[in-house]
Amino acid sequence: MEGKHRDIKQEIEQKLNDDILRQALARFAEAYPQSRAKAYENVADIEALRDSVKQMKEHTVANLEAIVDQFEAEAQKRGAKVFRAATGDELKQYLINLCHEKGVKRIVKSKSMASEEIHLNAALEAAGLRVKETDLGEWIISLAGQKPSHMVMPAIHLNRQQVAEYFSQELQQDIQPDIPLMVQVARENLREEFLQADLGITGANFGIAENGAIGLVTNEGNARLVTTLPRIHVVIIGYEKLIPTIKDAAPILRTLPRNATGQCLTSYVSMISGQVPTLVKKDNQWVEANKALHIILLDNGRLKAAKDEKFKQIFQCVRCASCLNVCPVYLLVGGHVYGHIYSGGIGAILTAFLNSQGDFEAINELCIGCRKCTTICPGKIDIPGLIEELRIRSVTENGLPFTIRTVFDNILSNRKVFHSLLRVASLTQKPFKSGEFIRHLPLFLAGLTKDRSLPAIADTPLRDKITNITKKLDNPTKKVAFFSGCNIDFVFPATGESVYKVLQDLNVQVVFPEDQSCCGKPIIGMGDLETTKKIAKRNIKAFEKAEVDYIIAACPSCTETLHATYADILADDPAWAERAKNFTAKVREFSQFVAKQYEQTGRLNKETPGGVKITIHDSCHMKRVLNIHEEPRKLLESTPGYELVEMKDCDKCCGMAGAFGMKYPELSLPLLKQKIQNAKDCGAQVIAIGCPACMMQLRGGVDKQAPEISVKHIADILADTIKK
Amino acid sequence: MIKECPHWNQVLSTANHGSHLFDEFETRATNAAATVYRVKTAIEARETLLQFIKSANVTKVVAVESKLQQAANINEAINTLGITVYTDPHEIALHAESADIGISGVEFGIAESGSVCQDAYTVESRLVSTLPPIHVVFLNSTNIVPGIEDAMNILSKTYDRGYISFITGPSRTADIERVLTVGVHGPSRLIIIAVDEEV
Secondary structure (H helix, E strand, O other), rough: OHHHOOOOHHHHHHHHHHHHHHHHHHHHHHHHHOOOOOOOOOOOOHHHHHHHHHHHHHHHOOOOOHHHHHHHHHHHHOOOOOEOOOHHHHHHHHHHHHHHHHOEEEEEEEHEEEEHOEEEEEEEHOOEEEEEEOOOOHHHHHOOOOOOOOOOOOOOOOHHHHHHHHHHHOOOOOOOOOOHHHHEEEHHHHHHHHHHEEEEEOOOOOOOOOOOOEEEEOOOOHHHHHHHHOEEEEOOOOEEEEEOOOOOHHHHHHHHHHHHHOOOOOOEEEEEOOOOOEEEEOOOOEOOOOOOOOEEEEEOOOOHHHHOOHHHHHHOOOOHHHHOOOOHHHHHOOOOOEEOOOOOHHHHHHHHHHHOOHHHHHHHHOOOOOHHHHHOOOHHHOEEEEEEEHHHHHHHOOOOOHHHHHHHHHHOOOOHHHHHHHHHHHOOOHHHOOOOOOOOHHHHHHHHHHHOOEEEOOOOOOHHHHHHHHHOOOOOOEEEEOOHHHHHHHHHHHHHHHHHHHHHHHHEEEEEOOOOOOOHHHHHHHOOOHHHHHHHHHHHHHHHHHOOOOEEOOOHHHHHHHHHHOOOOOOOOOOHHHHHHHHHEEEEEEHHHHHHHHHHOOOOOOOOOOOOOEEEEOOOHHHOOOOOOOHHHHHHHHOOOEEEOOOOOOOOOOOOOOOHHHOHHHHHHHHHHHHHHHHHHOHHHHHEEEEEEHHHHHHHHHHHHOOOOOEHHHHHHHOOOOOO | OOOOOOOHHHHHOOOOOOOOHHHHHHHHHHHHHEEEEEEHHHHHHHHHHHHHHOOOOOOOOEEEEHHHHHHOOHHHHHHOOOOOOOOHHHHHHHHHHHHHHHEEEOOEEEEEEEEEEOOOOHEEEEEEEEHHOOOEEEEEOOOOOOOOOHHHHHHHHHOOEEEEEEEEOOOEEOOOOOOOOOOOOOOEEEEEEEOOOOO
16 A cells, blocks of 8 residues: 555645646647647547447457457467466566576566556566666666656656766766757667567557457567567566457557557557567577567456456556546646556556555545546546546445545535535635635635635525525426525525526526535545435435426536436435436536527527627536537527637636645646636636636636636626616 | 468458559658658669669668569669678578668558558568668559558458568657657668559
């Protein structure tokens, strides 16, 4: 459980102050989406291609045992020796024995994350063997005595000056920080290693059961040398890399390079099936012989994942690392913080299975659940969903930390207590409050309010205003119940009033079930499934009594939780499954519901452009969970007095991400700052938003950074146009 | 020369392929920093190669023979420039590391990525394509398949055992500051000479 000893907060601070890293990652964040898009320009249907990777891998993991047996048999038929290593230690022992038996002294390696995972090099060196990494990035990292900070670009955190220092130290000569020159120096030094080596170790990007072939996808050409020059070739391949047939390699080859490095294909794809000829020197004569080929299949937690209904998904990973390349947190702190051996979101999940739960827990909170990675992953892995599942399992097994459990048990799962506390908070915050924001929190909270004001709890929650704002309609077309969520109820009740105004203007009768409480999102986000179930049942009960056509929420996170999570977590509960299904079927997100009504009543007309410039911030869960992004735009385009303009990265996380924004303000604030800057750059005077949590974050940001910009919920914008 | 598959052309003839895909192939190969020459005849291919060798300050060549090289007497022609060509596997093993150019044939090209597929079963075919700083390949310009999927479909019919390489441009790295640099461990140049004439 070494991960428990990490001080993540301190590590974050260190990386945030590492200008070399920050600049490298910022440049990369800028360049990556374009280079990926360019590489896909000649792929007709990217979604279909991703589906084919996913389906092929799903099929493989479902038939894994047979495919492993076939791979082994076919490779053996062609002269390979196959060893199944249950653990890293077994693998190391096999390899060290092999080296001793065959008189191996020198080893060259091409890239293998699996060997990093089990700290192979250290074990080989301890056994007296000379081991050289030959991938340039891996070589640099090994000279620096560091771990890779990215799965594809291991040395992305270093600049040329640092690399020149490591080279100078290693080679005992003054190497200038000139990139082509340093590449040449690496070529010359490592060429000698290739020529002298007795044994070459490679990883594998795939292993084909049909003919026992392994595939290597590389750019430098080192894997071709590692597999050609030494007399013995050892392949280290994780079970997740196996595929049934030669044809099945196609979807991997079409996505992996495009997603990883923005290439249609890497410089080299090598496939090796069985023993191939090599030349060995005997009595000073070159003699042709079959090269010894050893394939080591590494388990180390993989087979357990394969049998797990949820985590078998990790077999869909092709290790392109594109999930890191779009991850807002990775792009701030890099893989040394957000990672263990494997980095980023997928890295966190792999860490739990291949390393330890403790190593996972040290970094699990860094996934903000923005779901950006899910839009590009070739295998369509639900990375944030799996991280949440790991949290749930950890809480189920070990419980929550005492203080949090106390809060959840005694406060959040009891609506009356929770709401009374919020009311008390609205009174006790008075000394620190000015206007709508808490400007001066006590000193120990100072870090939280830097560059951002926190909103105050409203004097009167929405639930106390319901009688005043409810209109009795004579002939309503529909009856809906409003699910406000905590933010609208207690922080932004005015937005709740706007929701009422817009819906009633559509001749829709709105009711507010009094017993509704928090949707449970922050609680399941912490992994507390049991409390979430309790809350779900209470909310379902509250809304059943209302007997409505629809349940409307003006918060995408609440909508997601009510719509998807409730049905999911209660599916196995016979008393509740059906009730949950009926409930979730009625849930609608506000802007989607209104856009549809406006369209049906002919109110969705594009007005003549002109007026106040307005831009949209697409909330993560609105866009990537609910798939709602066109409707808010249609609504704004039909709103008189506004001109819709788009800002850069309109769908990138604002940094709020539930409790994340409060717990990691040092990461949240740079994301917020960038968001406000992008809004400024597009000339917007108003930022329109569909999510009250983002609204809390962005209002606090503009309050400090750009007071000329206002942040408004779409409901507020629409309500402003309604007279009365 | 021994190959993984002795009848590539036969298998190709059953697949979607043709010279109409050449322009797309050339664009993608050039994007990947390969140099592409398209010529009509084997003799022209030989002249193109000789021109290139003369301009590139070459003293030593290693080559695995292909039908086209034999048909156009390419090795003899290089010899007339006073440059030694090593073609015997043992000699290739001895000289590939210090040679200036490695020459080999390739089986087909892939339009989607500008790659060439080399049947790299023999060790000498791998040595000439990995160790020298320049790799020259001969390709029949009608042997172009549309995509990577087509290439894998062909392999699924031919590939039983051995070593297959898709080669796309020169060896490259971006491991320092993401600056693209060619020629890290393999060749810094890939020259593709595509010949219309069937040999």
